[in-house]
Amino acid sequence: MTSKTTWGKRLAGLLILVAFVACALLLARNLSAGPGRPQSDDIVLVVPDNVGKDNRVYVQAWEDAALEEGVRLRTMSASEFVRHGLNGERTFAGVILPDTVHRSMTTALINQISQFVQNGGALMQVYDAGILNEKGFYEDGASRMSTLAGVQYGFYSALRAKMEAQATVYGDPDVMADLHIPPGRWIVADGRAVLSGYGRDMLQYPTLQTRGDYAGTVLLRSEDNSVIAGERAVGKGAVLFVNLPLTYLKLRTDGVLMHGFLSYFAGHMLEQPRLSPAPQGVGGLVLNWHCDARICIDATDKLIKDGVFKRGPFSFHITAGPDQRQFGDGLGVDLANNPEFADVVHGLMQQGHEVGSHGGWIHDWFGLTVNEDNQASMETYLQKNADAIQALTGKPQTEYSAPTGNQPEWATRWLDEHNVKGYYFTGNIGQGPTRTYRNGRRDEHIWSFPVQTYGQYSTIEEAYMSSIPEPEIAAWLTSLVKFTTDTGEVRLIYFHPPGAVRYLHAIDALMDAADAQEARKRFRWHTITQMAEFAERREKTVWQVTSARGDLRLNAENPQTLNELTWLFPVDRYDEPRVEDGQASVNREGDNWRVVAGAGNKLAVAARLKTGS
Incomplete structure (x- = not known):
């Protein structure tokens, strides 16, 4: 017993x-599972259960943005997310609640999201996400999501349509840099960095009016003092509130904000490893020259004599017909009957510059005439110009720029069908190479290269006509070199040779700044074709991370080659990464460890999480 x-x-x-x-x-x-471990986990885009074929594009826009930003993102339905958290498990670091497509949410989902944050997760809460209840109605008073956001908003019962407003958005230049928004896409006004765009120095964006104090760090505000973006601690976790319709804007050729906040959420808040958008993780510029008239020829000679074209490689696009403004004016390049200029272009090609097509044979007439309804009569001019470029270069055109920036959707489809790899674009200003969405449709294979602007100006000629001082243009151009060097990203700028010679000292300042950084291996020039081919190959890369015993392990594969693909590991989170399989070099650049893959299809890298992180 x-x-x-x-x-x-x-x-x-x-x-x-x-x-x-x-x-x-x-x-x-x-x-x-709190802030100490998030970098080993995924970010989840939580979407409604009823996402179908008709509204799948809203989800695809986020997935594309994540792919281009090198951020790991997976999509999960609302009910799956609620079920997933029943036992307190959390195998991901962050949650994104997108605008537009996810306005209606159940109380159960909101409670689960709140618990997720309290337990150490990070939330990116966008605009009108969850502003409606499960029955599709507004709640009385402020939105239920105000508690997480940290500021009161969504007062439909009191304000009705005035709940939303069009607002100028501003912040600090350092915040713009953190959001990867380049100088020129914002301008300084009254000591503040204000978002701007082509044709308007100060853009206005849809926002929701906020009331009361914000319990966190404000990133962006509007002129009525509403909080446009802010970050704050909640329990063991954190919430990034973005009071802008990022999905809506991305689908309407203004994706720089979605990309910027996604990168900020993954990089600054969660400190996750990411796949760099640039070869070897080295930032740079695409310089796209547009030669559209006979006056371009002498200007190009002056630039060659100045040594500009000893740099590069650049993208040099030509409108090849005999006329410029209208039929019979004789002001065009007339490429087929201009052997002297053809020799000049051949010389540029021998230096490594890429020759492309600048539209449809007669620059001004084509740009002013082409529209969505006249493909049958206008595509012949695209073909004539493409044929002239091929006759000169001996190969089909691979890059394109639209006269006056006018590119109907049918023209993009035509270029895609003719295997053009990339095109200059006047939408999505401020971004790097991207898949463009227009009217709910995504470009299939071709890459767009958004032009960078200086406030409302995109060309030096426009700046010249507005009497912008040359030192001001020089400061902007050199700031773009610094921006791409600091961020490790790639952007496109463009000039017409006749305009460039009017600001030759500014062009020389740009070249000198680029030379200095290139000598330090921190800057590169690219052509549209080079970057489109790299982006296409990079997009095929499959990579994932796992963690165990304080180590994070990254495994990557690419069916072609991983060569020059680069992963960035935040220095304050990780000890120096170790290459365990495959070929790669490891070096430190700024705040990141840079793991640059060599030849081969597979790579395995391990990095130890720093003690106390």
Whole structure:
């Protein structure tokens, strides 16, 4: 009897010990699931259960943005997310609640999101996400999501349509840099960095009016003092509130804000490794020259004599017909009958510059005439110009720029069908190479290269006509070199040779700044074709991360080659990464470890999480 009693006590004690250890392990897991461990986990885009073919494009826009920004993102339905958290598990670091497509949410989902954040997760809450209840109605008073956001908004019952407003958005230049928005896409007004765009120095964006103090760090505000973006701690986690319709804007050729906030969320808040958008992780510029008239020829000669074309490679696009403004004016390049200029272009090609097509044979007439309804009569001019470029270069055109920036959707499809790899674009200003969305449709294979602007100006000629001082243009151009060097990203700028010679000192300042950074291996020139081919290959890369025992392990594969693909690991999170399989070099650049893959199809890298992170 005594023996049985002793055994019973021992068994009870053992069970208590097992229970204690299990609780301790569960507690440790919950604690480690906070900000200390997020970089090993995915970011999840939580979408409604009823996302179907008709509204799938809203989700694809986010997935494309994540792919282009080198951020790992997976999509999860609302009900799946609610079920996933029933046992307190969390195998991802962050959640994004998108605007437009996810306006209606159940109370159960909102509660689950709140618990996720309290337990250490990070939330990116966008604009009108969750502003409607499960029945599709507004709540009385402020939105239910105000508690997480940290500021009151969504007062439909009191404000009705005035709940939303068009607002100028401003912040600090350092915040714009953190959001990867280049100088020129914002201008300084009254000591503030104000978002701007082609044709308007100060853009206005749809926002929701906010009330009261914000319990966090404001990133962006509007002129009525509404919070446009802010970051704050909630429990063990954090919330990034973005009071802008990022999905809506991305689908209407203004994607720089979605890309910027996605990069900020993954990089600054979660400090996750990301796949660099640039070869070897080295930032740079695409310089696209547009030669559209006979006056371009002498100007190009002056630029050659100045040594500009000793740099590069650049993208040099030509409108090849004999006329410029209208039929019979004789002001065009007339490429087929201009052997002297053809020799000049051949010389540029021998230096490594890429020759492309600048539209449809007669620059001004084509740009002013082409529209969505006249493909049948206008595509012949695209073909004539493409044929002239091929006759000169001996190969089909691979890059294109539209006269006056006028590119109907049918023209993009025509270029795609003719295997053009990339085109200059006047939408999505401020971004790097991207898949463009227009009217709910995504470009299939071709890459767009958004032009960079200086406030409302996109060309030097426009700046010249507005009497912008040359030192001001020089400061902007050199700031773009600094921006791309600091961010490790690629942007496109463009000039017409006749305009460039009017600001030759500014062009020389640009070249000198680029030379200095190129000598330090921190800057590169690219052509549209080179970057489109790299982006196409990079997009085929499959990579994932796992973590165990304080190590993060990254595995990557590419069916062609991983060569020059680069992963960035935040220095303050990781010790120096170790290459365990495949070929790669590791070096430090700024705040990141840079892992640059060599030849081969597979790569495995491990990096230890720093103690205390």
